[in-house]
Each structure stands twice: as structure tokens, then as C-alpha cells.
Amino acid sequence: MLLSKASLEAACGRKTIRAAVPSLVSPFQLTVRSLPKQQTERRLVPMRRSKAVSVQNNFSILALDDDPIMISTLQAYFQRSGYHVDIENDPYRAIERIRKTHYDILLLDFLMTPICGDQVVEEIRKFNKELFIILLTGHKSMAPPIRTIRELDIQGYYEKSDRFDQLELLVESCAKSIRQMRTIHSYQNGLSAIVDALPAVYQLQSLEQLGGTLLETAAGLLHASSGYLFLKQSDETPAMHPQKDPELFCTFECTITKEQARAQYTATVFPDQKTIVQQNKMSAPLFDTRHSMIGMLHLVLPHAPQYEQVQLLDIFSRQAVVAVHNIQLHGLVRSKNNELTQVLGKLRDSYVDIVSVVRLMVDARDIYTRGHSDRVSKFSRRIAETMKLDRETCERVSLGGLFHDIGKIGVPDYILLKPDKLTFEEYNVIKRHPDEGADILAATSFFRDIVEIVRQHHERVDGKGYPRGLTGDKIFVEAKIITVADCFDAMVSDRQYRKGLGVSAAVHQLQQGRGTQFMPEAVDAFLSLLDKEHGKEVLSLYDTLPSTI
Known part of the structure; x- marks a missing residue:
């Protein structure tokens, strides 16, 4: 193979050199005089020695050729241009080296043994799509299609x-493309890191926690060795904690004091509100939506930052401002919510007081019903406790019993205090009081849980009650309990139009209505309260009734 190549080169008096670089450089032609291999080898040496040694770059080359003089010459030439160059004369060993070691550029001969260059490339492309490859040929007629x-x-x-x-122009073109690809990948990785960090940055947290998160994220994103974050309270929103220091100061692996950071913050000028670079240090300003500077993020890198790192810090600093602003707005909203909660609490308390006064007014309008709501509330709670209902239900029963008749405030005195039997129309007016009472209570969330209980306290389990004619389980258990207590108190108390029935008669009526008008379990629970142990306690509630009873 070597003899064939040498003979081909020697046979050519002149030849055309063509370099094809798809998508990277334009094709070009250069006509030079071809020399026999021996003359080429002799002339290559002085040319290499006259070339000045360049600064080492970050690109690695693998040269593959079965001609040891050629690959040695390539290695020496490109090393003097600043490239790291490894050489190999066996195609199979070269493939394994590329599989195990990163190379940016491969220079390989087309005609080799035991396999040719195109076969080597075909094998490499099975596992490496990013390697830049330049194929070397000894003669134009031997070039691949x-x-x-x-x-x-x-x-x-x-x-x-x-x-x-x-060849050097081709390599430089490849290096330029690789450099651009590295920049793109760096941007992609940096932007991905910023996106991945956004959930932690934007989560609700204290301003102190956010400062630590921002500094830690920025340092990790740009591989900083140290840094600090200095933040002043924005004029756009009040401080989350006005009684605390309005300045936030966080550090990462540095000994700078807060006073020094404040001095740097005050003295640093940021043209166009962009990150500034001083050797291996970067300082990013934090500007609010009014273009007022509210802070500074300062990072120290192990080396001078790349352009894309500066751009990424600019992007991140803008996200940091949004996160800070969100925290401050959240603090403002929380503060205003607390104020509103206090105001609403006072309004609720005032409304509860008003409703309580209305309840007392209802009781006070009729001497015969004075204390009725209090007794119904106490009876109802004792029934619920006897039925072993949960504490919340017992509370609703007690409160519902206390306000069950508040709707009677809308019933005229001539109906409410009428000593004779009510007419059909007058009775219909009375029957509106459950709905009207529920509407009064619905005006504030404090009574929300008892609105329907009050509305249903005149319903019957057989569906013959009012105002909706509900049956069975469609009636709240709290309302069914209050119905028993309400009816018992009404039966044993004197009214304008009749005398009280007495306890025995009232008990008989409860038993008669068990399962039709009243919930059986509620009747049974109430009757158990009237036994020898509890009867005196229940009846003692009537010791303070008016003398007319």
C-alpha cells in the first residue's frame, strides 16, 4: 500500500489540492507542485522548525496514517499551532482510542491497511456523531466520492x-465550529440549569431563604469559588418585616463584611444595567421594574469568565429580581390580608352582637317565651351529648338552638302576642320565621354552619313540617334534635292562648310523635334525661319562669 501511494505521488508532475468542508467552509483549490515523498519529507522538517510555538488551545487531534513519517510530521506541525495531538498508525487501535478518549478532530489517511479510511469513519459514526473528521488522500483520483x-x-x-x-485552514475551520458548538452547549446547559432552579427560586419562602437560594444557585451555575449577595429593600413594596434590617446580605465562601459589600454596591456603576467583569470577578446588578437598583450579585470564578457565562448571569439576575419582587408582593398581600382579617373579625363580632341582641329582643317581646331560646339550646346540647355525637355537632346543636327563633323578629306583635287562635293567614306569617331566621344568619360566615339547621327546625320526619316539607335523612340531625327540645319547652310553658301541659303530658306527646313528627333517637335521648337522676336538673330550668306560668 505504501509503495503504491509513493509511486502515485511520484508519477504526478502537478496536482490540484481540493478541500471540501460541507456546511463549514467554502470549497477552495490550490495548485502546487507535487514532490516525491523523499523530497516532501526533507522539506517538511525546516518548515516545522521555523514555526513559532503558539499558546496551547483546548482542542485535541488524533492523526491516523500508516505512514509513520507523515503522522510524526502532522503531530509536530499542529502541536506548534497549540493543538494537543496524538498519533496512531493502526485503524483498529485508533477506533478504540476514539471510543475511550475524547478527541475533537480526526485526521486520517484514506488508503490504509487492513481497512481504508472510509471504513474507519463508518465504524466511528456508529458511536460518535460529533467528531470532526478530515480525510487525507495521496492523489486526487484516490479521493472518496x-x-x-x-x-x-x-x-x-x-x-x-x-x-x-x-490543511491548517481546514483544522482551524473545524476548531471554530467546535468552539461555536461548545458555546451553544454551554448556553443550553446554563439555561437548563436556570430553568431547573426556578421552582426552588420561585417557591414561597422568607427573603432570607430566597437570598441563600439565589446565591447558591448562581454559584453552582457558573462554577464560582466564592461570592455574595447584597439586597436593599425595594421602594415598590414595603418590607416583609419592617421591624428588621431592611438590608439582606448573604455570603458564599468569602470573608467580606456587610459594610464592605454595601460600599461596593454604592460605588459600582453598571452601564446599561448589565453585568460587569473585572478579571475573574463578575458583578450583576439587580434592578426593579422602576429601573432602581435594589441589589448586587457578586461572584468570583477560578478563571476569567467566558462571554456566555456573563450572558447567563444577566439572565439569572433578572429572574432573581422577579423572585425577590414576588416574595415582597407576597409579604404585602399577607400583611393586607391580616389587616382585612382583623377588620372582618371585628365586623363579624359586631354582627354577632347585633344578632344576639335581636334574639334577646325576640324573647323580650313575649313574657311567656322569655328564656325559651336558652332552654332549647341547653336541652338540645344535652340530647346530642346523650346520643354521643361529636363535639362539632354538639356545638352546632347548641348554637342553632340559641338562634332558632330569631326569624320571629319579623312577625308583627299583633300576631306574635295574639291571645286567641291564629287565622290561616296569620299562621302562614308565623311559618315564614324559619326562612327569615336563616336569611338573617346567612349574612355572616360565623353562622354559616347553622343556617340550614335553623331553617329546618320545624320540619317533621314524616314530611308534614314546614317550610320545605322535608323527610327523614333530608333533615339535618341537628334540626331534628332542636325540634324535640323546642316542642317540649313549648308544651310545658304557658302561652297567651293556653296553659302549660305539664311534664307528663309533654312526655306523652313526645312518645306519640316518635317516628312521625320526631326523630326516635332524639326522643329516647331526651326522655332518658328526665329519669330520677337527671329529671330535677332539667326541670330546674323552669324555676325562674314568670309567675304567670
Whole structure:
């Protein structure tokens, strides 16, 4: 194979060098005089020695050729250009090296043994799609077809000569593209990191916690070795804790004091409200929506930052301002909510007081019903406790019993205090008091749980009650309990139109209505309260009734 290549090169008096770089550089042609291999080798050496050594760059090259002189020459030439260059003369070993080691660019000969360059590339592309590849050929007629170059994603090919200028242009073009790809990947990774950090940044937390989160996230995003965050209270919203220090100061692996940070914050000027860079330090301003500076994020990196790092810090600092503003707005809303809660609490208490006064007014209008609501409330609670209902239900029963007749405030005195039997129309007016009482109580959330209880306290389990004619389980258990207590107190008390029935007669009526008018369990529970142990306690509630009873 080597003899064949040498003979081909020696046979050509002149040849055209073509470099094809799809999507990267434009094709170009350069005509040079071809020299035999021996002359090429002799002339390459002084050219390499005259080349100045460049600063080491961040690109690595693997040169693959079965001609040891050629790969040694390539290695020396590109090392002097600042590249890291490894060499290999065996195609299979080269494939394994690429599999295990990262390389940016591969320079390989097309004609080799035991496999040719296109076969090497085909194998590499099975596991590495990002490697930039330049194919070297000894003669134009030996170059691979354009279709092969495109299918294998080969960035270019180069016809060997005694000068590497054109090859160096190809390598530099590849390096430029790689550099751009690295920048894009850096942006992508940075933006992804910012997006991933947003849930932690935007969650509801204290301003102190947010400051730590922002500094930690920024340091991790840009691989900073140290830094600090200085934040002043924005003029747009009041402080979350007015009694505390309006300045927030957080540090990460640095010994700067708050006073020093404040001085830097005051003295630093940010043109166009953008991040400024000083050697390996970056300072990002935090501006609110009024373009007032409210803080500064300062980071120290192990080395001078790249352009994309500065851009990422600008993006992150804007998100930081939004997060700070959200926390401050949340604090403002919470403060206003607390104020509103206090005001609403006072209004509720005032309304409860008014309703309580109305209840007392209802009782006071009729000397015969004075204390009725209090007794119904006490009886109802004792029944609920005897039935072993939960504490919340017992509370609703007690409160519902206390306000069950508040709707009677709308009943005219001539009906409410009438000593004779009511007419049909007058009775219909009386029957409106459960609805009217429920409407009064519904005006405030404090009575929300007893609105329907009050509305239903004249319903019957057989559906013959009012105002809705509800039956059975459609009636709240609290209302059914209050019905028993209400009827018992009404029966044993004197009214304008009749004398009280007495306890025995009232008990008989409860038993008669058990299962039709009254809930059986509520009747049984109330009757158990009238036994020898509890009867005197229940009846003692009537010791203070008016003398007319």
C-alpha cells in the first residue's frame, strides 16, 4: 500500500489540492507542485522548525496514517499551532482510542491497511456523531466520492502535499465550529440549569431563604469559588418585616463584611444595567421594574469568565429580581390580608352582637317565651351529648338552638302576642320565621354552619313540617334534635292562648310523635334525661319562669 501511494505521488508532475468542508467552509483549490515523498519529507522538517510555538488551545487531534513519517510530521506541525495531538498508525487501535478518549478532530489517511479510511469513519459514526473528521488522500483520483463524504458526515478532505497551509485552514475551520458548538452547549446547559432552579427560586419562602437560594444557585451555575449577595429593600413594596434590617446580605465562601459589600454596591456603576467583569470577578446588578437598583450579585470564578457565562448571569439576575419582587408582593398581600382579617373579625363580632341582641329582643317581646331560646339550646346540647355525637355537632346543636327563633323578629306583635287562635293567614306569617331566621344568619360566615339547621327546625320526619316539607335523612340531625327540645319547652310553658301541659303530658306527646313528627333517637335521648337522676336538673330550668306560668 505504501509503495503504491509513493509511486502515485511520484508519477504526478502537478496536482490540484481540493478541500471540501460541507456546511463549514467554502470549497477552495490550490495548485502546487507535487514532490516525491523523499523530497516532501526533507522539506517538511525546516518548515516545522521555523514555526513559532503558539499558546496551547483546548482542542485535541488524533492523526491516523500508516505512514509513520507523515503522522510524526502532522503531530509536530499542529502541536506548534497549540493543538494537543496524538498519533496512531493502526485503524483498529485508533477506533478504540476514539471510543475511550475524547478527541475533537480526526485526521486520517484514506488508503490504509487492513481497512481504508472510509471504513474507519463508518465504524466511528456508529458511536460518535460529533467528531470532526478530515480525510487525507495521496492523489486526487484516490479521493472518496462526494456522496461518501456526505453520508459519513466527513467535514473535509485534503490532498497531501509538502505544505500544510490548506490543511491548517481546514483544522482551524473545524476548531471554530467546535468552539461555536461548545458555546451553544454551554448556553443550553446554563439555561437548563436556570430553568431547573426556578421552582426552588420561585417557591414561597422568607427573603432570607430566597437570598441563600439565589446565591447558591448562581454559584453552582457558573462554577464560582466564592461570592455574595447584597439586597436593599425595594421602594415598590414595603418590607416583609419592617421591624428588621431592611438590608439582606448573604455570603458564599468569602470573608467580606456587610459594610464592605454595601460600599461596593454604592460605588459600582453598571452601564446599561448589565453585568460587569473585572478579571475573574463578575458583578450583576439587580434592578426593579422602576429601573432602581435594589441589589448586587457578586461572584468570583477560578478563571476569567467566558462571554456566555456573563450572558447567563444577566439572565439569572433578572429572574432573581422577579423572585425577590414576588416574595415582597407576597409579604404585602399577607400583611393586607391580616389587616382585612382583623377588620372582618371585628365586623363579624359586631354582627354577632347585633344578632344576639335581636334574639334577646325576640324573647323580650313575649313574657311567656322569655328564656325559651336558652332552654332549647341547653336541652338540645344535652340530647346530642346523650346520643354521643361529636363535639362539632354538639356545638352546632347548641348554637342553632340559641338562634332558632330569631326569624320571629319579623312577625308583627299583633300576631306574635295574639291571645286567641291564629287565622290561616296569620299562621302562614308565623311559618315564614324559619326562612327569615336563616336569611338573617346567612349574612355572616360565623353562622354559616347553622343556617340550614335553623331553617329546618320545624320540619317533621314524616314530611308534614314546614317550610320545605322535608323527610327523614333530608333533615339535618341537628334540626331534628332542636325540634324535640323546642316542642317540649313549648308544651310545658304557658302561652297567651293556653296553659302549660305539664311534664307528663309533654312526655306523652313526645312518645306519640316518635317516628312521625320526631326523630326516635332524639326522643329516647331526651326522655332518658328526665329519669330520677337527671329529671330535677332539667326541670330546674323552669324555676325562674314568670309567675304567670
